[in-house]
Amino acid sequence: MTAHTTDVAVVGGGPAGAAAALAAARGGAHVMLFEARRDIDKPCGEGLLAGGVEALEELGVAVAGHPFRELCYVLRGGGELRLPLDPPGLAVARPELSGALTRGLSRAGVTVRARAVRVERAQDAFLLRDGKESRRARTVIACDGAHGRTAAWLGRSHGRTRRHGIRARMRALQPFAGVEVHLGGAYELYLTPLSKTLVNVAVLGHGRPRSGALAEALRAHPRAAEKLGEIVTPPRAQALSSTRPSRSSAGGAFLAGDACGAVDPILGCGVTIALRSGRFAGASALRYLAGENPARIERDYRRFLARELRLRRALAAALAGMAPHPGLLAPLAAIGRRAPGLLAPLVSIATGVNGRRPFVHAPTGSR
8 A cells, every 4th residue: 555645634524624625725734524424414513613714714715604692591480581793693404504515625626535545654744544444644633523433543432322312404483583502391392493484403312222212301491392384304413422532632732622521412513623623733743733722722722622612511410411301491591681781791602692681581471
């Protein structure tokens, strides 16, 4: 097998991998991206927060979407916490986002290979084997998800599967002011308006996905169900694992997206984090190629990920723990109603929105 050489090898072609490849290629590196799957659509909330929209703009990717200017957290049995978003978020169906990123990769000159590869350390570089040929890469960015194998030699640890996600697109029977997150009971339900007539419905539950979970979730949240019509695209399910890598970078290798440590999707910021971490990983690879101090590059990357993930993980864990228990969530709505400024920092952690105060609607007579 002949060994060819590239500057940056990116493993995984989702939002994180595409962002990493674009950042490196636009900086002048020769980039190869490896993605074995033909269909990389997967269950997700399909909403980009302002940080994700900004990342796409900086990477030169234009994507048509449906802006949303509000997040509304609906508590089962009473209470709503509404957060105006300025700048707004953008709802984008996953196939449309993937298409826009693919076009960006083509314009940037990224070489894409529809192959699975095995990554090995080879002295001062990396060796990528696909069974037919091998390639040497000066740097590697692993973006193959929470279940990917590429990052194993960096010491990633797998958590046991505790959650599952289900996604379907449904007709909208009523207009949506923004994204709605329905909390309480066994399921959390996300409604993201992709257009005036189409809504992405994402369900989060505990354990492994089972048949009928979407219908169960809609029955559990009648205020959401009454706004929805027929199913347009069949439900898709995916088991979710928690991962905590022992290292996020080492010797020219970087982890991005879910591979660098997933945040519970209850916050709805997964794609945004994927784009931002991928972009930063690509920029870090450029610094490595330019001969900067590797220890400094790794330190900066760890600090970036800590800023992106640490507070979000803590908030997500707290919210996920309270979500099945409306009695625990009701006081949160009361605090927001009486002193909304106290909740603003928490919501800013989740969304990246600063300088706007949430306001709360509570049922008449609730205290």
